[in-house]
Amino acid sequence: MPEPSSAQDPAESVGNAGAGGTMDFAAEQAGSLTAPPPGEHLVPEGGTTTGKPRSLWSDAWHDLRRNPVFVVSALVIVFLVLISIWPKLIASGNPLACDINKSQDGPAPGHPFGFDLQGCDVYTRTVYGARASVTVGVCATAGAAILGSVLGGLAGFFGGWWDAVLSRISDVFFGIPIVLGGLVFLSVVTNTTVWPVIGFIVLLGWPQIARIARGAVMTAKQHDYVQAARALGAGNTRILLRHIAPNAVAPVIVVATIALGTYIALEATLSFLGVGLKPPTVSWGIDISTASTEIRDAPHMLLWPAGALSVTVLAFIMLGDAVRDALDPKLR
Amino acid sequence: MTTDRRGAREPILQVKGLVKHFPLTRGVLFRKQVGAVRAVDGVDFDLYPGETLGVVGESGCGKSTVARVLMNLEPPTSGRVLYKGEDITRLSGPALKAVRRNIQMVFQDPYTSLNPRMTVGDIVGEPFDIHPEVAPRGDRRRRVRELLDVVGLNPEYVNRYPHQFSGGQRQRIGIARGLALNPEIIICDEPVSALDVSVQAQVVNLMERLQREFGLAYVFIAHDLSIVRHICDRVAVMYLGRIVETGGDAQIYEHPTHPYTQALLSAVPVPDPDARGGRDRILLTGDVPSPAAVPSGCRFRTRCWKAEPRCEERMPELAVPRAFRDSGTPAEHPSACHFAQERVRVLPGEEPVN
Numbered sequence: 001m002p003e004p005s006s007a008q009d010p011a012e013s014v015g016n017a018g019a020g021g022t023m024d025f026a027a028e029q030a031g032s033l034t035a036p037p038p039g040e041h042l043v044p045e046g047g048t049t050t051g052k053p054r055s056l057w058s059d060a061w062h063d064l065r066r067n068p069v070f071v072v073s074a075l076v077i078v079f080l081v082l083i084s085i086w087p088k089l090i091a092s093g094n095p096l097a098c099d100i101n102k103s104q105d106g107p108a109p110g111h112p113f114g115f116d117l118q119g120c121d122v123y124t125r126t127v128y129g130a131r132a133s134v135t136v137g138v139c140a141t142a143g144a145a146i147l148g149s150v151l152g153g154l155a156g157f158f159g160g161w162w163d164a165v166l167s168r169i170s171d172v173f174f175g176i177p178i179v180l181g182g183l184v185f186l187s188v189v190t191n192t193t194v195w196p197v198i199g200f201i202v203l204l205g206w207p208q209i210a211r212i213a214r215g216a217v218m219t220a221k222q223h224d225y226v227q228a229a230r231a232l233g234a235g236n237t238r239i240l241l242r243h244i245a246p247n248a249v250a251p252v253i254v255v256a257t258i259a260l261g262t263y264i265a266l267e268a269t270l271s272f273l274g275v276g277l278k279p280p281t282v283s284w285g286i287d288i289s290t291a292s293t294e295i296r297d298a299p300h301m302l303l304w305p306a307g308a309l310s311v312t313v314l315a316f317i318m319l320g321d322a323v324r325d326a327l328d329p330k331l332r
Numbered sequence: 333m334t335t336d337r338r339g340a341r342e343p344i345l346q347v348k349g350l351v352k353h354f355p356l357t358r359g360v361l362f363r364k365q366v367g368a369v370r371a372v373d374g375v376d377f378d379l380y381p382g383e384t385l386g387v388v389g390e391s392g393c394g395k396s397t398v399a400r401v402l403m404n405l406e407p408p409t410s411g412r413v414l415y416k417g418e419d420i421t422r423l424s425g426p427a428l429k430a431v432r433r434n435i436q437m438v439f440q441d442p443y444t445s446l447n448p449r450m451t452v453g454d455i456v457g458e459p460f461d462i463h464p465e466v467a468p469r470g471d472r473r474r475r476v477r478e479l480l481d482v483v484g485l486n487p488e489y490v491n492r493y494p495h496q497f498s499g500g501q502r503q504r505i506g507i508a509r510g511l512a513l514n515p516e517i518i519i520c521d522e523p524v525s526a527l528d529v530s531v532q533a534q535v536v537n538l539m540e541r542l543q544r545e546f547g548l549a550y551v552f553i554a555h556d557l558s559i560v561r562h563i564c565d566r567v568a569v570m571y572l573g574r575i576v577e578t579g580g581d582a583q584i585y586e587h588p589t590h591p592y593t594q595a596l597l598s599a600v601p602v603p604d605p606d607a608r609g610g611r612d613r614i615l616l617t618g619d620v621p622s623p624a625a626v627p628s629g630c631r632f633r634t635r636c637w638k639a640e641p642r643c644e645e646r647m648p649e650l651a652v653p654r655a656f657r658d659s660g661t662p663a664e665h666p667s668a669c670h671f672a673q674e675r676v677r678v679l680p681g682e683e684p685v686n
Contacts, residue, residue, distance in 0.1 A: 053473060159429045199583035228509065231403045233432040233462050242458075246449040296564045329449060329493035 055085050056246060060326040070322035076315040084131040091127035096281045098177055104298040114300045117290055125282055127306045132283035134312065135194050136201070137264040141316075143202035144263075145256040149208025153248065155210070156217030157240060163214070170207035179269060186275035194267075201263050212255050216248035225245075246323060250324045257320030261313030284309050334554075342416075343378035344549055345435075345517055345672075350375040350411035352397050356624060365478055369624045371397040371571035374411075379517065380405055381426070384543065384550040386564030386581070388557060388596070392620060393572040395553045396440075399521040402551065403426060436510040440522040442502035445492040453490030456480065459512035464515055479508040483538060492545070500531035504538065511542065519551045524559060530557075536563055557600050561585050569593045570616050573623060573629040575650055579665030587662040589653060589672040592632050630670070638671045646670070 032173030054062075064070045083089055098120035102108075105115040113122035152170075155163040182200060187330070189196040219243060229239050268285025277283050283307040291301035325331045335594055353368035360647040372394040379385050387395050400406045400479035402413055404420060412419045424448040426555050439445035443477045457476045459468045467475045482650055483504040503523060510518055523539070526530040536559055542548060554560050560567060561581050569592065588594045595614040621627055627634050633643040653672035656664045663674040 032371075045412055054451060055454060056449050056451070059451075059491075223447075224439045224441060225447040227400075228404055228437065228439060228445050228506075229458065229462075230405060231432065231437045232459050232509075232513070233429040234458075238462070242450075245446070327449065330495045 007194075032121060047207050055328070056327065059329070059332075060323075063326045064322060067315065067326070069318050070326075072261045073315040073318040073322065077319060080130055080134050080312055080315070083127055083252075084134045085221055087128045087131065091124045093121050093222060095125045095126040095128040096280070099129075104294065104301065106298075106300060113304045114298070116287065116298075116301045117294060121288075122301060122304050124228065125287055126284070126308050128282040129284040129287055129305060130312075132194055132277055132281055132309065133264050133267065133285060133309065136267045136283075137260045137312065137316075139194075140197045140201035140205060140228040140263040140267075143198065143255050144205035144209050144259065145252060147202060148206035149213040149249075149252050151206065152213035153217045153240070154212030154245070156214035157221060157244065166210070170210050173204055173207045174205060178266065179273065180268075182270045183273060183275055186270060192278045192281065194281070197267055197270060200270075201266060205259060205263065209252060209255060212251050213248065216251050217244055220244045220247040237239075246327060250327065253320045253324045260316045261309075263310055264313065339378055342380045344416060346412075346414040346417075347375055347379075347398075347402070348414065350401060350413065350651075351409045352394075352401055352406065353409045357481055358515065367624050370573050370626050372401065372408075373626065375570075375573070375575055377568055377575065377578065379551060381516065381549055381632050382543070382547045383565045384563050386560035386567040387551060387553045387570060388555060388560050388567060389553060389570035390596075390620065391413045392559070392623065393590050394623070395555075395570055396533045398520050398570075399551070399553055400435065402519050403435065404432070422481050423679055429463070431442070433513045434467070434515050435517045435519065436513060436515040438506050438510050438518060438523045438594075439491045441526045442499050442506055443526070445506050446502055450499075451491050451493060452480070452485075455494070455505060456490075457510060459509060463513055465565040475512070477495075479512055480505075482506045482511065482542070486659055498531075499527050500534060503527060503531075503535050507535075507538065507542070511546070515548070517549045517551070519553070521553050522555065525554065525556060532559065536570045539563065557585075557597065569596065572620060573627060574631060574669050576632065576665040576669070577665070578650065579667075580662075583662045583665045589656065589665070589667040589674050590669045591633075591636050591638055591671075593667075594675045615623050630668070632633065632669075638669075640671070642670055 054070040083091075098118045099115075100119045102119040105116055105119070107114045111121050111123060113126065116122050116125065151166055155166040181204060184205075185200050186196060226243050227240055229243050234242075264285065267283065268277050268288050271283060271286045272289030277286060279286065287305040288302060288309065291298070291305070295302050347439065350372055352371075352372040353370050353375055355365045356362040356367040356369060358366045375394075377385065387398065389395055396613070397406070401408045401421070404413075404423075408421050413421050413422075416429075417429055420435075421430060450458075453473070454477050456479050457472050460472045460475065473490075476490060480487045480489065485501060485504050485508070489497075493506065494614060497505065503526075507523075508517075520539070524535050527535060539550070540563060543550060549646050550563070552560060552564055564581055566579065567581055567584040568575045569584065569590065570576065571592050577584060577588065577593045584593060587595065588597055598612065598614045614637075618635050621631070627643055627644075628642040629647050630636070630639070631647075632654055633639040636643070648668045648670050650666045650668040650682075652664055653667055653669065655672065657675070658664070
């Protein structure tokens with residue numbers, strides 16, 4: 001990494017005291033401060049390596065690989081994805097094989113996390129619950145982030161009618177209470193998979209991201225470097241992708257990673273109300289909902305799925321944070 | 333200097349009757365225009381190859397709007413901008429892109445004119461990505477390094493980011509980007525006003541050297557009169573969206589005939605304690621009128637000590653005043669005043685001219 005301090009330009013400290021704003025500025029300055037001829041640099045050599053040219057993305061990746069926060073959170077996420085796809089990797093039991101006699105029992109040999117209200121093994125259910133919860137969290141966040149940042153970004157960039165119409169539409173969605181909307185929307189759906197829930201969360205989640213993206217794009221758009229690119233003849237696509245997007249993505253990343261946790265919790269709420277995921281499906285949300293009423297008698301029932309949810313949300317927030325920092329050259 | 337550069341050559345850029353009004357609207361659903369900010373209200377000038385035209389005036393007089401219209405970043409309300417005889421304000425698509433190669437811009441604030449998330453190599457190389465015909469792909473890295481070298485930066489720094497540079501160095505990066513396409517004209521919108529005084533001289537001298545090397549024509553917009561005099565061959569003084577006086581640098585600085593120019597020049601600080609009190613400063617009263625409510629007749633009359641009823645009735649045209657026509661004196665240059673009078677500037681360190 002080049003050390004920024006060596007970028008100081010020694011010649012720029014040359015003073016010309018009192019010359020500011022004088023009429024004989026020309027006569028005084030012309031002789032003493034002519035620019036150096038080409039080839040003779042103001043900056044000392046050294047401090048940088050002559051490698052291949054780098055870009056923001058290659059620098060960011062180079063940075064991320066050395067960031068322990070990124071490595072740890074990425075490993076946690078990879079692990080979560082693996083057990084979502086193949087829960088049998090670490091859990092041999094059946095999450096639906098329950099023995100009501102063991103209701104709310106504590107840890108026992110072979111059942112390290114104890115048993116829930118129905119006498120099912122909490123460990124197995126926590127492992128199997130990852131699939132539904134991670135799918136809902138990741139897909140809903142990705143959907144809302146993509147839809148929201150594209151629509152909001154375009155509204156902020158082009159303005160005018162498109163912006164006015166989009167802002168009013170997002171106001172309408174903001175006005176729908178999430179739980180009430182969920183009861184109405186999801187009660188008519190008979191499909192028992194996670195997709196209607198994801199669709200509903202995306203539908204109500206995108207306006208939040210769109211507002212953030214719209215504001216970030218409007219801020220980035222005002223900078224002179226956008227005008228400079230336009231003056232060079234750059235088209236809208238290049239300006240959006242090369243100049244606006246990298247400078248507007250940070251707040252969207254932050255809001256989206258925080259929203260991920262909210263969306264998993266929202267799935268839990270909807271499941272609790274009976275309109276989210278239906279019981280044969282195992283999810284952290286369903287388990288947290290049922291356990292929350294028994295927290296005094298059997299805290300372990302709540303602890304494990306809630307802990308798994310917290311670790312997942314934390315991993316995504318840390319990942320988002322690391323990516324955001326890596327995309328800001330000033331923080332390197 | 334003025335005449336030999338202009339000679340019999342054709343102007344490279346002609347601005348004719350340039351007007352830019354920004355509408356003031358009222359109402360949310362049904363927008364109704366209730367007025368207009370007359371940022372630029374009838375500006376004409378010519379720019380000749382290889383010369384520097386200074387545009388001076390106080391904040392809000394429309395200097396930067398002129399620059400943005402010249403760069404085709406804003407469409408003019410009316411008027412024409414002719415580049416080699418072709419009206420560039422009506423161009424679009426590939427034709428406009430081709431013209432952009434020849435007219436480039438250096439921005440005022442080096443802290444926002446460079447994308448903080450691009451390396452210096454990407455910033456200076458972007459013109460080649462947009463105009464691939466200028467440099468073949470394999471040649472671009474070498475061209476970028478050459479450009480950095482030309483503006484006095486270490487070519488090794490291509491992988492650095494703008495925040496790692498000082499203000500002066502950033503402005504050099506901005507100049508390198510402007511030079512990349514080998515333009516003939518560079519519009520400089522207050523290129524040094526955001527820099528330290530010590531660095532201003534370096535950047536101005538760099539720009540002069542580049543002008544000699546590449547035969548560039550500059551439109552140099554500034555409010556610092558000393559720098560304008562240092563770099564410019566001709567000067568246009570703007571007030572409230574119009575040019576009030578124009579001429580060679582010696583004509584404007586030493587023989588101003590418009591009262592506004594005289595007041596402006598009398599405000600230039602003189603770094604000589606002995607001269608304090610000895611200078612006859614013209615103190616203008618009042619503020620610049622709002623460009624949304626421009627005075628009738630002469631725009632300067634509300635603050636002018638010479639104003640008479642005639643100034644309210646008739647707008648003075650920008651032309652050589654009758655008193656100096658065919659006089660052969662340096663005061664013979666266009667000045668938009670009914671009562672133009674020469675007022676010899678007393679330069680610091682010089683004896684008053686009697």
